[in-house]
Amino acid sequence: MSVLSHDGWEGGHLLIDLAAIAANYTQLQTLMGPRTETGAAVKANAYGLGLSEVAPVLYEAGCRTFFVAHLAEGVALRSLISRDSRIFVLHGPPPGTAPAFLAHNLLPVLNSLPQVQEWQALARDQNNTLPAALQVDSGMSRFGLSEDEVTGLSKGSGLEGLKIVLVMSHLACADTPEHPLNRQQRDSFERTRKRLPAAPASLSASSGIFLGPEWRFDLIRPGAALYGINPTPGRPNPMQATIRLQARVIQTRHIPAGACAGYGAAFVAPSPTDIALLGIGYGDGFPRRLGERGVVVLPERPDIKLPIIGRISMDSLAVDITALAGLPLAPGVAFDLIGPHNPLDETAFLADTIGYELLTDLGSRYHRTHHDPRKG
Ligand SMILES: Cc1ncc(COP(=O)(O)O)c(C=O)c1O
Incomplete structure (x- = not known):
C-alpha cells in the first residue's frame, strides 16, 4: 500500500512524465516523415504542466518551432531555449509592442490589418523587411485575415516590409472528422495561400493531424496530443x-x-x-x-x-x-x-x-x- 512519508508531500501530488511528452513528440514527428515539421504549442504554461520543464525537453526531442499565445509567454520561453528555435506568438503584437518582439527574437502571428500595419511600421523604422507569420481565417471566424483582406493586401505594395515565413490557419472542428467545415476550411486555406507569395503552410493542430496527410502541410502545431489528451475523441487514444x-x-x-x-x-x-x-x-x-x-x-x-x-x-x-x-x-x-x-x-x-x-x-x-x- 502506497503510504509515503509526509516529508515529500501532503494534499495533492501531480506527477508529470516528461519522458512521455518527449515520446509523444517523437511519435508525431515519425508520423509526419521528413516533409512536415513538428512544432509544439506550449502556451498556458505548457497546458499547465510547466513551461520551464516541458520546453527544454521538447527542444531535446528535436522541436525547433514553438507556439505561445502571449508576448509575455514568448519572452519567458526565449530565456529557456536556444536561439536556433523559432517562437511564434499566436496573438500577434498588441499595439506598441512590436519592438519587444524584435528584442526577444520572437515572431508575431499577424491576425488582422492593424497588426500587419504595426509590424510594417517597425519594418520601416528598421529600414528592413521583418519576418512574421500571417494567419488567415478559413472559416472559424476567430483570428486571421479574411480572404478579401488577403486579396487586398496582395495587391500593390500591401505586403511591403513583410517577409512571410509561415501562412497559417486553424480548424474549428478537427475533432469531428466527418464535419463538412473541415474540408471547406482546407479549400479556403488553399485558395487564400495562392494569393500570397509562396511560403510554408500550417493548418493542423493535434486533431487535424489525424484527419490525414492532406491536412498536414509543412508544419503541424500540436499541443493537446503532446500532453496526452486524446486527439481522436471516440477512438482509442494514440498518445501516451x-x-x-x-x-x-x-x-x-x-x-x-x-x-x-x-x-x-x-x-x-x-x-x-x-x-x-x-x-x-x-x-x-x-x-x-x-x-x-x-x-x-x-x-x-x-x-x-x-x-x-x-x-x-x-x-x-x-x-x-x-x-x-x-x-x-x-x-x-x-x-x-x-x-x-x-x-x-x-x-x-x-x-x-x-x-x-x-x-x-x-x-x-x-x-x-x-x-x-x-x-x-
Ligand atoms: C492557433 C493554434 N494552433 C495550435 C493549437 C494547439 O491545439 P491543440 O492543443 O488542439 O493541439 C492551438 C490551441 O488552441 C491554437 O489556437
Whole structure:
C-alpha cells in the first residue's frame, strides 16, 4: 500500500512524465516523415504542466518551432531555449509592442490589418523587411485575415516590409472528422495561400493531424496530443498519458445509514458506509463539478472505481470506500484522482469539460514532480 512519508508531500501530488511528452513528440514527428515539421504549442504554461520543464525537453526531442499565445509567454520561453528555435506568438503584437518582439527574437502571428500595419511600421523604422507569420481565417471566424483582406493586401505594395515565413490557419472542428467545415476550411486555406507569395503552410493542430496527410502541410502545431489528451475523441487514444494526480487520506470514518456527508448534506448514506477524506479540493484546481460524479482508484485495487460522494470542499473531498471491504487505510495512503484507470479525458468528461480545461486548471498548490528523461 502506497503510504509515503509526509516529508515529500501532503494534499495533492501531480506527477508529470516528461519522458512521455518527449515520446509523444517523437511519435508525431515519425508520423509526419521528413516533409512536415513538428512544432509544439506550449502556451498556458505548457497546458499547465510547466513551461520551464516541458520546453527544454521538447527542444531535446528535436522541436525547433514553438507556439505561445502571449508576448509575455514568448519572452519567458526565449530565456529557456536556444536561439536556433523559432517562437511564434499566436496573438500577434498588441499595439506598441512590436519592438519587444524584435528584442526577444520572437515572431508575431499577424491576425488582422492593424497588426500587419504595426509590424510594417517597425519594418520601416528598421529600414528592413521583418519576418512574421500571417494567419488567415478559413472559416472559424476567430483570428486571421479574411480572404478579401488577403486579396487586398496582395495587391500593390500591401505586403511591403513583410517577409512571410509561415501562412497559417486553424480548424474549428478537427475533432469531428466527418464535419463538412473541415474540408471547406482546407479549400479556403488553399485558395487564400495562392494569393500570397509562396511560403510554408500550417493548418493542423493535434486533431487535424489525424484527419490525414492532406491536412498536414509543412508544419503541424500540436499541443493537446503532446500532453496526452486524446486527439481522436471516440477512438482509442494514440498518445501516451503524461500525468498522474494523487491525493492522500487524511482520515477515514464509518457512517450509519441515513447520516449525511459534506456541505449541503448532499450525500445521505443509503446504508452503512465507509468514507475516506482526501486532502485535495477545488482550491487545488480539482473541479467541484466532480462531486457525486468523479471516481477515485486505489492503485493496489485498480479493479474498483470508488465514487466521490457529496460536494467537493476547497481542500478535501470524500470517497465511498465501502467496496474496499474494510481494507485498512492508514492516513497517508495515496489514491489516484487521474491515473491509468481514471484517465484525464474520462475525468474531464465526468466534469462536463474537456481535457484541455482540466489540465490548464491544475492548480499551483499541488506538490509537483517532473520525471525528466535526461536525468534518468
Ligand atoms: C492557433 C493554434 N494552433 C495550435 C493549437 C494547439 O491545439 P491543440 O492543443 O488542439 O493541439 C492551438 C490551441 O488552441 C491554437 O489556437
